Amino acid sequence: MGNCLKGSSTDDLSPLRNAETTSETTTSEQPWIPYREVNPGGPIFYPSPGISCSVNQLSEEDQVKIAKKLGFIQHLPTGTYDGCKKNRECVICMIEFIVGDPVRYLPCLHIYHKKCIDAWLMRSFTCPSCMEPVDAALLTSYETK
Amino acid sequence: MANIAAQRIKREFKEVIKSEEVAKCAIKLELIDDNYSELKGEIAGPPDTPYEGGNFVLEIKVPETYPFNPPKVKFLTKIWHPNISSVTGAICLDILKDQWAAAMTLRTVLLSLQALMAAAEPDDPQDAVVAKQYKENPEMFNSTARHWTNVYAGGPNKNPDFDQKIQRLTDMGVMSHDARVALSTYNWELERATEAIFT
Numbered sequence: 585m586g587n588c589l590k591g592s593s594t595d596d597l598s599p600l601r602n603a604e605t606t607s608e609t610t611t612s613e614q615p616w617i618p619y620r621e622v623n624p625g626g627p628i629f630y631p632s633p634g635i636s637c638s639v640n641q642l643s644e645e646d647q648v649k650i651a652k653k654l655g656f657i658q659h660l661p662t663g664t665y666d667g668c669k670k671n672r673e674c675v676i677c678m679i680e681f682i683v684g685d686p687v688r689y690l691p692c693l694h695i696y697h698k699k700c701i702d703a704w705l706m707r708s709f710t711c712p713s714c715m716e717p718v719d720a721a722l723l724t725s726y727e728t729k
Numbered sequence: 730m731a732n733i734a735a736q737r738i739k740r741e742f743k744e745v746i747k748s749e750e751v752a753k754c755a756i757k758l759e760l761i762d763d764n765y766s767e768l769k770g771e772i773a774g775p776p777d778t779p780y781e782g783g784n785f786v787l788e789i790k791v792p793e794t795y796p797f798n799p800p801k802v803k804f805l806t807k808i809w810h811p812n813i814s815s816v817t818g819a820i821c822l823d824i825l826k827d828q829w830a831a832a833m834t835l836r837t838v839l840l841s842l843q844a845l846m847a848a849a850e851p852d853d854p855q856d857a858v859v860a861k862q863y864k865e866n867p868e869m870f871n872s873t874a875r876h877w878t879n880v881y882a883g884g885p886n887k888n889p890d891f892d893q894k895i896q897r898l899t900d901m902g903v904m905s906h907d908a909r910v911a912l913s914t915y916n917w918e919l920e921r922a923t924e925a926i927f928t
Binding site for chain 2: 675676677678679700703704707708710712713715
């Protein structure tokens with residue numbers, strides 16, 4: 585928290601870009617070109633941060649998208665569960681919150697375990713409960729930068 | 730299987746068992762394996778539809794990435810419906826694809842499927858032949874769907890006329906399911922169905 589939007593995006597991007605540059609110079613049999621052709625602009629579901637997927641398989645455009653998502657997620661407020669009776673369980677893992685659990689708040693005021701919602705947001709920028717876009721306006725301004 | 734997926738299915742399973750829909754026999758859920766990755770679902774055909782009185786069995790496969798990705802669901806019971814393949818049982822429903830949300834559960838999936846049976850979306854078909862009949866000849870669609878419900882899902886409404894036409898083809902050595910598919914496809918015109926089978 586506390587990073588400015590632009591700063592975190594640049595930080596996330598540079599290692600990804602470097603990795604791709606390296607792969608291009610070292611080998612030509614990487615499967616990343618056919619992979620790109622299979623998904624021409626269609627919806628792509630990104631692996632969660634826990635699932636490792638070779639950076640070489642992603643186009644530069646995809647890497648930028650992932651970096652933007654990571655940067656964006658970091659700017660959603662976090663906190664610890666305070667025992668609030670209104671939200672008893674995280675609907676993603678269906679496990680009851682325990683006071684002190686790290687949680688993240690969405691603009692629609694739904695709360696989730698931080699690790700649960702972060703994995704979901706990598707796939708979709710909507711609230712899993714109410715389907716409200718997490719922050720369409722901010723995301724748009726971010727993408728046109 | 731990833732821990733979160735198994736944990737959730739365990740909890741969802743309990744939720745379904747306690748639900749009022751199970752009490753009303755509208756839905757049912759059974760475990761197939763011990764690690765919560767495969768289940769069998771059952772839904773009752775909704776009232777006032779051609780599926781009424783039938784019992785439809787579903788195969789449910791829970792991916793490792795559940796609930797971040799939707800469960801893979803298909804009909805095991807053969808069904809005549811625009812959004813369900815009459816051949817494979819594959820389902821065309823947005824929440825099982827890109828409109829999935831992590832807060833949805835097996836219970837809401839089963840209820841959504843029941844709703845889909847009551848309100849087909851022929852403009853977004855899974856089975857083009859069925860969808861065409863649904864749009865062009867709704868009465869024929871209703872009788873055909875009711876007949877399939879009777880034969881495959883234990884529905885109560887027999888159709889002697891359809892059964893007789895199928896008998897004519899099985900007498901010629903055609904398998905009864907193949908005869909039913911051909912006749913359903915050609916609006917129960919015996920001549921056209923026969924021609925389609927033998928050419």
